[in-house]
Amino acid sequence: MLIKELTELPGIAGREGQVRSFLKEKLALEKLKLSVDAMGNMYARHEAKNTPLVMLASHMDEVGFMVMGYESSGLLKFAPVGGIDLRVVVGKKVYIGEEKTLGIVGAKPIHLQKKNERNKPFSRQELFIDIGASSEEEAKNKTKIGDQITFATRTEFISDRVMKGKAFDDRAGCTAILEILKSKPPVNVCGAFTVQEEVGLRGAGVAASNVKPDLAIVLEGTTASDVPESPEHRYSTTMGEGPAITLMDRSFLANQNLNKRVIELAEKEGIRYQLRRSNIGGTDAGRIHLVEEGIPTIGLSLPCRYIHSPVSLLNMDDWQGMVDLVTTILKDIAEGGFPLGKNY
Amino acid sequence: MERIIKKLTETYGPSGREDRIREVIKEEVSKLADEIRTDYLGNLIVLKKGTASEQTKPVMLAAHMDEIGIMITHIDKEGFLRITNVGGLTPARLIGARFVLPSGQKGVVFHEPLKELKELDLEKMYLDIGAENQEEAKKHVTIGDIAVADEPMVSLGNRLIAKAMDDRIGCVVLIEALKKIKNNPNDIYFVFTTQEEVGIRGAKTSAFGLNPGLGIAVDVTMTGDTPEAKKMDVKLGGGAAIKVKDSSLITSPIVKDKMVEIAEKEKIKYQLEVLSRGGTDAGAINLTREGILAGCISIPCRYVHSPAEMVDKGDVEAAVKLLVKMIEEKIDF
Numbered sequence: 001m002l003i004k005e006l007t008e009l010p011g012i013a014g015r016e017g018q019v020r021s022f023l024k025e026k027l028a029l030e031k032l033k034l035s036v037d038a039m040g041n042m043y044a045r046h047e048a049k050n051t052p053l054v055m056l057a058s059h060m061d062e063v064g065f066m067v068m069g070y071e072s073s074g075l076l077k078f079a080p081v082g083g084i085d086l087r088v089v090v091g092k093k094v095y096i097g098e099e100k101t102l103g104i105v106g107a108k109p110i111h112l113q114k115k116n117e118r119n120k121p122f123s124r125q126e127l128f129i130d131i132g133a134s135s136e137e138e139a140k141n142k143t144k145i146g147d148q149i150t151f152a153t154r155t156e157f158i159s160d161r162v163m164k165g166k167a168f169d170d171r172a173g174c175t176a177i178l179e180i181l182k183s184k185p186p187v188n189v190c191g192a193f194t195v196q197e198e199v200g201l202r203g204a205g206v207a208a209s210n211v212k213p214d215l216a217i218v219l220e221g222t223t224a225s226d227v228p229e230s231p232e233h234r235y236s237t238t239m240g241e242g243p244a245i246t247l248m249d250r251s252f253l254a255n256q257n258l259n260k261r262v263i264e265l266a267e268k269e270g271i272r273y274q275l276r277r278s279n280i281g282g283t284d285a286g287r288i289h290l291v292e293e294g295i296p297t298i299g300l301s302l303p304c305r306y307i308h309s310p311v312s313l314l315n316m317d318d319w320q321g322m323v324d325l326v327t328t329i330l331k332d333i334a335e336g337g338f339p340l341g342k343n344y
Numbered sequence: 345m346e347r348i349i350k351k352l353t354e355t356y357g358p359s360g361r362e363d364r365i366r367e368v369i370k371e372e373v374s375k376l377a378d379e380i381r382t383d384y385l386g387n388l389i390v391l392k393k394g395t396a397s398e399q400t401k402p403v404m405l406a407a408h409m410d411e412i413g414i415m416i417t418h419i420d421k422e423g424f425l426r427i428t429n430v431g432g433l434t435p436a437r438l439i440g441a442r443f444v445l446p447s448g449q450k451g452v453v454f455h456e457p458l459k460e461l462k463e464l465d466l467e468k469m470y471l472d473i474g475a476e477n478q479e480e481a482k483k484h485v486t487i488g489d490i491a492v493a494d495e496p497m498v499s500l501g502n503r504l505i506a507k508a509m510d511d512r513i514g515c516v517v518l519i520e521a522l523k524k525i526k527n528n529p530n531d532i533y534f535v536f537t538t539q540e541e542v543g544i545r546g547a548k549t550s551a552f553g554l555n556p557g558l559g560i561a562v563d564v565t566m567t568g569d570t571p572e573a574k575k576m577d578v579k580l581g582g583g584a585a586i587k588v589k590d591s592s593l594i595t596s597p598i599v600k601d602k603m604v605e606i607a608e609k610e611k612i613k614y615q616l617e618v619l620s621r622g623g624t625d626a627g628a629i630n631l632t633r634e635g636i637l638a639g640c641i642s643i644p645c646r647y648v649h650s651p652a653e654m655v656d657k658g659d660v661e662a663a664v665k666l667l668v669k670m671i672e673e674k675i676d677f
Contacts, residue, residue, distance in 0.1 A: 232418065232420070233417065233418035233420060233426035233467075234467060235418075247415065247487070247488040248360070248415060248430065248488075248542075250543075251543070253359055253360035253430075253539060253542055253545075254360070255360075256360070256361070259488075275487050275488060277417040277418060277487060277488075278417065278428065279415065279428045279429065279430070289385075290385075290545055290548050290549055292549070292552050292553075293383055293384065293549050293550075293552055293553040294383060294384035294385040294549035295384070296384060
């Protein structure tokens with residue numbers, strides 16, 4: 001299964017190579033025109049003569065760590081790349097570098113912790129990665145400074161429709177784009193697989209400058225806060241209630257005219273959707289809509305429970321809903337119903 | 345001038361929802377403009393053609409139309425509306441404040457019971473529109489609607505208080521300058537920008553499109569003249585403030601010195617502004633494309649980002665005069 005293969009690949013920001021190669025292989029089968037820019041963003045172009053150009057953007061990178069140094073005992077020091085809650089990483093299996101050396105995130109065991117230490121989370125300085133090496137030299141033979149570290153999480157279904165895995169944010173978006181491109185949409189589509197989103201939305205602006213589309217749709221993973229202790233009014237999205245249409249986040253205020261049409265289409269086609277009801281976080285949409293004189297942009301996202309952790313959950317009905325919704329939008333553009341044009 | 349300040353400050357227009365304020369401004373400027381257009385981000389771009397026979401680059405003037413507000417994120421069973429901020433808000437300043445929704449429905453912001461006021465944050469606050477239940481509330485509001493403060497402008501003599509002085513007062517300065525200007529050698533674009541309060545966004549795309557030789561923002565600035573205020577040498581009634589620095593811009597000495605020179609020559613009351621925190625459209629213009637010369641004329645304003653922002657009429661008049669004299673000079677790029 002594509003989403004399993006893709007999410008199990010390592011690819012922190014700046015180390016998207018394996019993800020890109022894998023996608024390249026799959027996209028080449030569809031006879032799409034492929035290119036890669038200086039930052040590493042990959043573009044897959046589908047042509048439909050005399051139609052508007054739509055850019056679909058998802059980022060290839062995931063949150064993870066990087067090897068920063070060694071203890072003389074052979075333990076590895078590391079630093080986060082992207083936002084990870086360090087309280088959830090202790091005891092997790094990780095892969096290090098191209099060779100996928102297996103390691104464990106370790107910390108002082110509970111019976112050696114003083115009473116006050118037990119009441120607070122470990123700081124980064126108190127955590128390390130153990131690859132079973134007995135000396136610094138042995139550790140250096142197996143890994144090197146700057147190697148990427150990703151969670152060694154297997155992707156699998158835990159119920160009929162719900163998958164567990166890492167990096168659904170945003171490989172789920174990448175697979176949705178691939179699915180849409182496969183269906184040969186009736187308009188020009190450039191699938192933009194962007195880099196370095198997790199460290200500050202860096203690839204997307206460059207990608208939009210390259211593509212200069214008439215419309216951009218960002219396909220993302222987002223927080224689902226439908227869990228105990230979170231009052232209903234604080235839910236951002238709810239898993240299983242369909243793809244979420246962004247109203248605003250820290251980087252982006254959605255265009256009302258575009259959102260209105262998206263909602264109309266979803267209701268007409270009977271596609272389940274929800275509104276993303278929180279103003280936190282940022283996505284590639286934040287960069288894309290401000291490129292040059294401004295690019296019409298829509299933000300869609302998939303609710304992922306426990307996002308930015310070693311294991312998150314994704315409902316495949318939500319994923320299918322996103323594919324259906326984008327397909328409907330593309331069809332509507334081809335038929336001239338969608339409010340394109342540079343004016344508000 | 346009070347008429348137009350009242351009209352502009354009382355109009356609805358939070359970030360991303362500038363439609364109504366844009367129409368109001370359009371009406372004010374339509375007879376004075378050589379060309380008017382709106383770009384994708386919703387910026388209103390008004391051209392006053394230059395008189396010089398040879399035109400190089402234009403001058404861009406920017407004041408933002410948007411105001412801060414609260415977005416509705418949830419409507420509960422009892423009909424209370426949960427909120428989040430659009431732009432920089434201090435929760436305590438919202439307690440008991442009246443807000444109005446795009447539908448015209450009004451309401452009051454309040455909070456859940458608290459042990460101490462310092463527990464207050466937006467997630468414990470809500471907008472009460474007097475609805476008896478969710479169904480009734482939904483007649484007036486949709487998730488994603490943005491409410492703004494509902495306060496009339498009040499004249500205190502030389503001083504005025506209103507919501508959204510930030511930055512409708514800047515819009516007024518641009519409109520008044522457009523009315524007064526007699527001879528501008530360069531093409532001047534008066535740009536009423538969008539989404540400043542959420543990250544200086546409209547100025548970014550409009551500056552890219554216009555590619556001006558010089559950009560001047562007109563916005564409000566803080567003052568240091570209230571009881572126990574943080575030291576800052578800007579005061580209400582001290583004249584137009586010529587920006588030296590804020591967190592988004594270090595004004596090029598070419599622009600700052602020119603403004604000071606003109607103010608001295610024309611005997612316009614002015615003060616120099618060093619703002620430790622905050623940014624304006626000038627910061628975004630400055631970093632557009634290969635870099636654009638930029639400066640800012642500020643209107644001193646007390647209680648910025650509250651429902652009662654106070655300005656001095658004399659300062660506003662000084663800002664208009666300084667801006668007019670600035671753009672009546674021939675600028676060679």
